[in-house]
Amino acid sequence: MSDLVRIGLVGVGTIAETHLQVLAEQPWVALEFTVDPKHTESPVFRGTKPPHYGDLAHALEAHQPDLIVIATPTGTHADLTVQALALSSARVLVEKPLVHDLASLARLRSLDGSADVRGRVFTAHHFAFSPEVRWASDQLAGHSEWGPITGITSAFYDPYIIQGEQAFASYISSWMDTGVNQLSMLARFVDLTALTSAQQTDGGASAWYTCEYRSRDAVGTARLRSSWLTGSSSKETTLVFGHSGVEVWIDHTAMTGFAAQDGRLLAAYGSDGRTPRKVAHYRPLYESLLSGRPDPVLSFDTATTITELHLATPPPHDGV
Numbered sequence: 282m283s284d285l286v287r288i289g290l291v292g293v294g295t296i297a298e299t300h301l302q303v304l305a306e307q308p309w310v311a312l313e314f315t316v317d318p319k320h321t322e323s324p325v326f327r328g329t330k331p332p333h334y335g336d337l338a339h340a341l342e343a344h345q346p347d348l349i350v351i352a353t354p355t356g357t358h359a360d361l362t363v364q365a366l367a368l369s370s371a372r373v374l375v376e377k378p379l380v381h382d383l384a385s386l387a388r389l390r391s392l393d394g395s396a397d398v399r400g401r402v403f404t405a406h407h408f409a410f411s412p413e414v415r416w417a418s419d420q421l422a423g424h425s426e427w428g429p430i431t432g433i434t435s436a437f438y439d440p441y442i443i444q445g446e447q448a449f450a451s452y453i454s455s456w457m458d459t460g461v462n463q464l465s466m467l468a469r470f471v472d473l474t475a476l477t478s479a480q481q482t483d484g485g486a487s488a489w490y491t492c493e494y495r496s497r498d499a500v501g502t503a504r505l506r507s508s509w510l511t512g513s514s515s516k517e518t519t520l521v522f523g524h525s526g527v528e529v530w531i532d533h534t535a536m537t538g539f540a541a542q543d544g545r546l547l548a549a550y551g552s553d554g555r556t557p558r559k560v561a562h563y564r565p566l567y568e569s570l571l572s573g574r575p576d577p578v579l580s581f582d583t584a585t586t587i588t589e590l591h592l593a594t595p596p597p598h599d600g601v
């Protein structure tokens with residue numbers, strides 16, 4: 282990327298606030314324009330309001346950004362990504378999940394020859410950058426004596442049910458929204474190989490999925506629970522190392538973690554409490570993306586692997 286990175290932000294809803302907060306910290310970033318049909322003007326960015334448009338095509342008639350950030354409802358990501366690729370030469374950072382169905386993934390892949398999709402499209406798998414996840418990943422790398430991860434349980438709760446239809450309009454379902462966070466986070470620890478069961482309940486507001494993985498020479502099952510039926514956000518993951526008796530427990534809400542072996546505390550992680558959770562995800566994500574050597578977890582290839590798992594139909598005999 283050039284020294285000054287000119288950014289076009291598409292969608293100025295909830296998560297766009299975090300993007301803008303983190304981007305405003307980066308002196309080499311300029312917000313070139315925003316797009317959102319529901320708003321008549323851009324939010325304030327460093328004390329000014331950049332040009333605002335009702336649709337991306339009009340914005341790209343007047344601007345040539347280096348990076349287009351798509352932070353719109355999940356069902357719109359594929360169309361907007363295709364438009365961004367066709368009407369600009371910019372890189373594109375798409376909010377997770379990259380797409381909402383496998384046909385859209387195939388459509389993007391088919392453009393690779395003409396639009397360099399693999400070189401230009403990145404997905405904001407932000408949970409992989411959360412500090413407790415990076416801490417746990419470092420612990421694993423430093424303790425081969427713990428052996429393979431023999432079991433994983435991850436439970437993510439978001440208080441979205443109170444938003445009613447708006448939650449489904451923006452995020453489609455609990456699994457669509459959260460499953461991609463759980464899978465991209467677990468990719469830091471294991472090689473995910475297959476979705477083995479899928480169950481959605483509460484009209485899509487809750488989910489119970491299982492996913493097979495490889496860890497060193499072992500095969501294990503990750504149990505993934507998510508639900509919007511809750512009064513507050515709560516997200517936790519436990520990694521069990523059955524051969525050594527070690528357990529790593531990470532709390533994604535508090536951004537804390539610890540490792541224990543039987544009754545003994547082996548290691549612990551906390552923070553000074555000053556960095557809000559979403560900023561703690563997106564700050565390192567943008568640093569990586571804009572570094573010129575983006576973390577592979579942001580890449581189109583990783584998004585393809587995760588999407589194929591996320592949106593897979595498990596074999597019926599393995600279903601719950």
Ligand SMILES: NC(=O)c1ccc[n+]([C@@H]2O[C@H](COP(=O)([O-])OP(=O)(O)OC[C@H]3O[C@@H](n4cnc5c(N)ncnc54)[C@H](O)[C@@H]3O)[C@@H](O)[C@H]2O)c1
Nearest residue numbers: 292293294295296316317318319352353354355376377451
């Ligand atoms: N809210 C979160 O905490 C969060 C966190 C990480 C990722 N995400 C992802 O970000 C995406 C957006 O989530 P959100 O919570 O900000 O949703 P939101 O509904 O609050 O905001 C989406 C915005 O996009 C606008 N929009 C809709 N269609 C558009 C179009 N064609 N062009 C331009 N703007 C358009 C809407 O008017 C709205 O202002 C989703 O895919 C979600 O999975 C959300």
